[in-house]
Amino acid sequence: MKSNFHDIIQDDKPVLIDFYADWCGPCKMLGPILKDAKATLGDNVKIVKIDVDKNQELASKYQVRGVPTMILFKNGKQLWRQSGVLQKDEIIKIIKSHS
Template identity: 70%
Template sequence: MKSSFSTIIRSETPVLVDFFANWCGPCKMLAPILEEVKSELGDAVKIVKVDIDKNQAFAAKYKVLGVPTMILFKNGKQVWRQSGVLQKNEIIEILKSH
């Protein structure tokens, strides 16, 4: 998975990575919001979900201490990150600014 993850985040298309856990209530609230963001923006953004319980090395590498944490990558660089749940319009504004 590691090589494909590196390839994915090196994309020129912004890649929003959602670090989540199945036991996390706010993560369950964020999931449908991200689906709405994806349906609104389509191919302008890639959204990747990473289960921190199954991918602890990734969570550690990106210093994810709480879930949900969203990290936006562009060309392999982290350009934004936020922990917690944001509303669809807030997420879309952030994505459009990058």
């Protein structure tokens, strides 16, 4: 994951990274919400899930202290981040505001 993570976030479309863990309850709630958001936004966004337990180096590089943490990138720049679960409409609004 690490080698191409840099390439993934270089996209000129917004890329939402969801740092999650399998043991995390709120992360399980966020999964379907992100799926719905992706269905609504289609090709206007990439949504990538990253397991913090399998990618500890990446999680610590981005100072992910709690899961779920979402970070929005575009052209390699971090535009927004938040920990916790957001509703679909909020997520869509945030992504659209950075499109």
